[in-house]
Amino acid sequence: MTDYIKIIIKNLNPAILEANLLLDFYDTVNLSTGEIKTINRNGHKVTPSKNATYNGLEFKIYDSGTITLAGSLHKYWNNGAHNYNDFNNVAFLWVLRDLKKKFNIEPEQCILKCLEIGINIFPPIHTNVIIDNCFLHKTKTFEHKHNSDEGNYKQWRHSQYIIKLYNKALQYKKHFDIDTEIMRFEIKYLKMQKLNERGIYSLQDLVNYGLHNFKDEVLNEWQNVLYYDNTIQIDLLSTNLKRAVLEYSNNNYWTRLLANNQTKNFTYHRNQLKKIVSRNSNKVQDLTAEIISKKIDFVNGKTIHIDHLTIKSKQIVLEYENKIKKRLCKVTGLNISMQKDNSNSLSHTGLKYYYKTDKKVFAQIKRRYLSSRWSSSDFETQIIEIAHNIRNAKNNQKTKQVRIYPPEQVNFLSIFAQ
Template sequence: MVNYSANNLLESNLLNFGRNINEATGEIINTNKKGETITPHQTAYYKGLTFVIYDTGSIFISGSIHKYYYNGLHNFKDFGIHEINHVLNDFKDNFKITPEQCILKNIELGANLIPPIKTETILNGCLLHKTKPFEFKYNSDEGKYLQCSHSQYWVKIYDKRKHYQKHFNIENDILRFELKFNRMEYFNKKDIYTLKDLIKSNLRRFKDRLLTEWNNVLFYDKTSINKSQKQLQYSNPYYWLELKSQNFKYHRNELNKLINQNPKNIKGQITKLLSKKIDIVNSKTNQNDTLYILSNRIVNKPSRI
């Protein structure tokens, strides 16, 4: 953060800062789990956010502002432009933080949808993104999800309902599609450097990017390919990975033709839902929805805000 006094946080009655202390010696711990030296710092937690003040003067805030809006409990409910503005006002009132003081290091663009079919079936049909295969990943916060890594961003697809169904009553599947940018080049080219820049920009500017990246998913819809001569080949990720460039493009077009000819066209349905969702959530009304944009801070490794 720039032009911001750490005292605003240290003096807040909402935050309780502490340091990692060696209980045996009483010394401050200045190494991480790998034994690497880290900069001494103080840490506090509030509503799912982590506040870190380094002895050098740097300040980092990480965590989901979507979860912050829901008291740090979850991020599966609606969160749109109205809710973003509410959180920004809360930051200003509670911590004297303004958007222009927040320099963005990572950004997530994403949408939560109620899918036309079971999310698990959709995940099983997502074979590649562009020409790279999806991988199943797992972490304690997000559970099991599909991920494809590119040089400047990751694509993630998962069922958000499964992450929270043990603690909350959620009636429908929630398909989450998101792009997590680990570099800011795409946004810097649009003159977006701070949180203020992001909020001032028309968030619909990112609609085409989300739709394009969903369209880049090589999606195998078995209801469309059933009885096709290419059924076995098209359902196998290794078949696609072994194709040369021109053959890959040809067969991808053939696959998309079969999918588009299907009246159900699951991939097309998701495209329409995604488009509608983005339009709704970016309207400046009290309409709540589930597209959210998370700015991220990086200290030594990617962390989330």
């Protein structure tokens, strides 16, 4: 259920991370001019830091010694590639254990500054139809965003949190074998007051609290969406109700009520719509709520005992894993499931995929595998050169292995293994 996080890591010596071979830190400084980067591409002020990316998580070390970590825990589980499959409680605990193993980061050191709680479901009707008929959240109007690579979604911004509704399948269908609808509904906590009131300050507190305890809040926020159900049997309605439904099906009708401060009118007509939907439709919003409820129970493994201290591997059966076999690049360790089945290292397809879906991961690859000679070249040339250097790195690893252990040399380990 967790996805994006932003945390401050307390009581960790930055030198430990800087010395970690899995992290390739770079400064937010133009190395050719010495200019410190203080403004990003969106015009926002940037505090100079040392940055590194691993499996979609970005580490930042500031001059003050403060360390932050931001990114998708769900993508980390999938080796940086995607977050469209199920990310259950066992997988969440595995990620925390892996962060401890690889980077010496304890969950109690991780102070939450931003957190996404969400769920992926198979909706009862087409995802885009549901999205199109979601008008308001409480009294907030939506921001409607669409991108062929990033998917179709709406979001409603409140003072402390954002509600998001995605077509998650659309985001990844071009790159993975997804033959079904996937809708994602999530809460993104921008401020920590709601979490702090529950005693949640760190990732360890989140584990202790239990992700299943967010179920009621997720369901309540879904029901707070003003949803027009297009399965209403209009022919069975009276003339007056038909006129009302025609108005209710128009998002502008609801925004006009709010704009004119007609609060009582808004509440009355919203209740009227609920009555009409309850008596004359397939109740799509309620069906969706039921699916969300069952899915939250499923991913939190209520029917099995989970002890995160005894997790030994990540060979856990998740709902979509039977369809997508995770394959990793032999050089970068990144997920290359979006490439041809016979590929074993990151190629042009995978590089372009990461460029479209995660610019930070692509930038990490580019820094490591593109020489300065090609830094000013066009995009296609850079892709060719990066892929070439990754293949060379793979071949060099093989050559080194053969040099150290020639085929004709007796391997004592193989003797003892017999």
